[in-house]
Amino acid sequence: MSIRPGTSTTLPTDPGPLSPGAHLERMRSAAPLVQCITNHVVTNVTANVLLAQGASPAMVDIPVEAGVFARIASGLLINLGTPTSEQRDAAREAAVAASAAGTPWVLDPVAIGALPVRTELAHELVALRPSVIRGNPSEILALAGAGAGGRGVDSVAGTDDALDAARMLARTHGSVVAVSGAVDLVTDGDRIARLANGTELLTLITGGGCALGATIAAYLSVAHDGDLFEATVAAVTNYTVAAEVAADATRGAGPGSFAVAFIDALHALDAATVADRAVRS
């Protein structure tokens, strides 16, 4: 900001939080190393989503190695979609190591509620204070103890139905909570952002939500001034804007074509497109 002589001198205004587009550029420059302990349905698409955005995926998910790696990774995702016993041990180890080392981490409590093993593990992990919790409304409600969980990986509730649960989780665990739906909701307990980008096609391909969890982990590592709330908003915004671009590019072709175009759009995304399309209230 230049201050021209002869005008009345004012203090520089607070530039405000970093925009999603600026976060995108920071993330691409940093090429963060994102450790993923995730379900075996989406490992491939998750790795490709990260690579397309300029991050570096590392699916280090076995005991002993998971903890070692969580100390050097830029960010960590723990997704409970298909939690084998080795993955459960690896998840515990990595969450502890990440917390100790200051590695930001995301918990995605996939399909908790009716399924006992993952539900117990999710409650154990959330007590370790994840940087971000990401889920659909049913999962957020179940994690907050306010619902019985969804129909498998699907959710029947809207994101605003989970707002109170999300705020409670955020305040209790010091986490940012991101609730996915037609309108995505992000809160740190105080601030609330409603993000209205995206496309229904994201629900017609597997990994649409899971790979967003990994994307958030990538953005957390480049949070500006430690503002994980805005980094999460940026991750959700950029990801869903890219999905819109892909939907436009393949309109009517179907989910197979969309999945391919989505990877292309994530790779090609720029700050101008994000600024042009992002819808936040």
Place this chain on the structure above:
Amino acid sequence: MSIRPGTSTTLPTDPGPLSPGAHLERMRSAAPLVQCITNHVVTNVTANVLLAQGASPAMVDIPVEAGVFARIASGLLINLGTPTSEQRDAAREAAVAASAAGTPWVLDPVAIGALPVRTELAHELVALRPSVIRGNPSEILALAGAGAGGRGVDSVAGTDDALDAARMLARTHGSVVAVSGAVDLVTDGDRIARLANGTELLTLITGGGCALGATIAAYLSVAHDGDLFEATVAAVTNYTVAAEVAADATRGAGPGSFAVAFIDALHALDAATVADRAVRS
């Protein structure tokens, strides 16, 4: 059926079994929740194939949870492609729970014969009376004790070579048996359908057969009057017709393009296209 006055009154003729196209519409309306315990090569494509068709996949394949979920799922697939010890326990548990709860389930005995662990498990599971057994001719022969199994996941025999074995398995275990090949064969021990749709390209992508097993599980849950034979015929017909549409759309482009177009075609498939293309004898 309206009966016009003045015409001779006749009893309504039996409308016959539901067509594959009618099954398709029933399945899309129901959006069945399909539990898959399947191999880690094809989890992603299986989930995408189910989503594209309007079903809801849930890869719940760990002990404790597998049994819980099999009680609430609309249908279940057990595919033995890469059976880890946890998956083997999960498969046993889910098969027992599905049988007890009346959840229809499909057994896909991938590559049994020469490989001892899965062969033993397949024999154990078939005794639990799966609703449908799906395999290539070598696998069906091996399961019936009539052959030594194939060359890995490939089969050297034709489907009619496995007809006697398929009928025997169907009668012994009260199952419908679907044998995949250039001409697909479906039998319940008495009825036999030969279905001549499809494309060789399905054998050039991984999961072509495995995702069909999941598709059958989706259709079983909407079987009309409990007719699992016709539901299986519908699943095979609709799946292979969509493959033909995709092959036509990408003629000459290769298996990468075909795989994408196949997902699109499964999503776009309608009853008219099926009626137009289906070949059954």
Place this chain on the structure above:
Amino acid sequence: MSIRPGTSTTLPTDPGPLSPGAHLERMRSAAPLVQCITNHVVTNVTANVLLAQGASPAMVDIPVEAGVFARIASGLLINLGTPTSEQRDAAREAAVAASAAGTPWVLDPVAIGALPVRTELAHELVALRPSVIRGNPSEILALAGAGAGGRGVDSVAGTDDALDAARMLARTHGSVVAVSGAVDLVTDGDRIARLANGTELLTLITGGGCALGATIAAYLSVAHDGDLFEATVAAVTNYTVAAEVAADATRGAGPGSFAVAFIDALHALDAATVADRAVRS
């Protein structure tokens, strides 16, 4: 070679090693059965890459079965990307069985160095004298005890930085060593080939390197006169030439489109295209 009467008779000159294109045709005719014990991020793409090239993938990676199958497979890949405890046992078993049965096998020591479990296993397996070792420079340096390993699956070193380590490994273990990078390097300790085909896009999709390991295993099984060095050169050449063709076909579209086109290009590749494009020094 015909010798025309009236010309001075000469002994036929040594035709030299088989070209990559000739290897391609041999491989397609043989349709080798390639066993893969590989990481769960790339199982799907690895199977599709093998199928597209005319090989037959078989992901047999559980204890007991892995050893049985390694005796009948045409070639074997052991990739340490996500080594669960069952996969580690399966890998040991398969390596011993392959060596005993004369099945050629490839070791891909993914991300060794900083990660202790896989590093220890890689050292154990390399002592069993794999036919080929494939890795990026960091992995080859770490396996030779000459480096601390890379940044997860990435490498910061160039292939020539790993030349001495590669030659040492080749001589110590009787292996061919293939080092992947902008210029790929293949050595058997004496001979060195530098192969300059490929595209940066291969690094933007997951499995770009891992599926090459499986491709090498397919080519080893059709090595001419037991020349594994030339078979490895052929595998790398054909694979990277197909990647170039795919990059040309989708220029600017992004990594999603490239991944699809790469499968198509592997399927369509012919000896003339390889002869036209291959760059070797």
